[in-house]
């Protein structure tokens with residue numbers, strides 16, 4: 001495992017348990033109710049860059065503490081669909097909360113990709129876990145890119161994808177312009193090539209005919225779905241996840257029937273680091 005993990009274990013007494021070779025780790029030995037020291041914050045940031053998503057158990061944090069934890073990594077962003085009554089930037093994630101939109105989290109997606117500068121990441125807390133099911137899966141965008149067959153890599157390398165939030169929100173009456181991002185982005189901090197297509201926002205490739213675009217997206221979706229690229233998390237009450245939205249995709253599994261499932265999410269700012277142009281392969 002990476003040097004970052006060894007260093008964090010030694011210097012801060014954290015227990016870091018990777019859940020796959022490249023993505024995900026459970027982190028114990030830290031209390032998210034407390035203000036983080038600079039060393040703790042820097043260590044978690046380094047771990048996050050390395051692991052792409054971090055999981056914490058038994059963190060009985062208030063909404064204010066969740067906001068404060070998120071703020072260690074950037075400015076908190078209030079999503080336009082709104083927050084809980086008491087906190088505008090704590091977004092309820094549940095069937096109930098999404099009733100008036102066409103938003104579904106059981107597509108492979110990235111968060112707020114309709115923005116010119118999408119979010120850096122998010123802190124998600126489990127509030128009410130269904131009796132069965134309701135896991136969340138994160139996919140390593142770099143592993144997806146690396147695993148693409150050469151012809152797919154070449155086909156997608158220079159393409160831009162449309163992110164269409166208007167369609168998802170059409171029942172809310174709000175208006176959003178279309179945004180385009182490269183299908184393969186360079187991560188602004190790690191420099192990794194990241195497969196970054198949001199399948200929940202009616203993706204289509206700029207410069208491809210609709211049929212061609214659809215066929216290519218479908219072939220790529222098969223790559224995204226490969227379990228080898230995934231870290232799957234089984235929630236318990238007071239579980240918390242922190243992910244780097246620039247590093248891959250995620251998917252909330254809708255396998256809990258009518259059991260209620262309630263999560264609360266704090267989005268972390270925009271990814272203000274400039275998107276570097278990718279060097280030709």
Ligand SMILES: O=C(O)CCC(=O)C(=O)O
Pocket residue numbers: 093105111122124135136250251252253263265
């Ligand atoms: O509900 C979940 O597990 C994840 C939902 C999601 O996609 C998000 O919070 O960004």
Ligand SMILES: [Fe+2]
Pocket residue numbers: 105109110111250
């Ligand atoms: Fe999401």
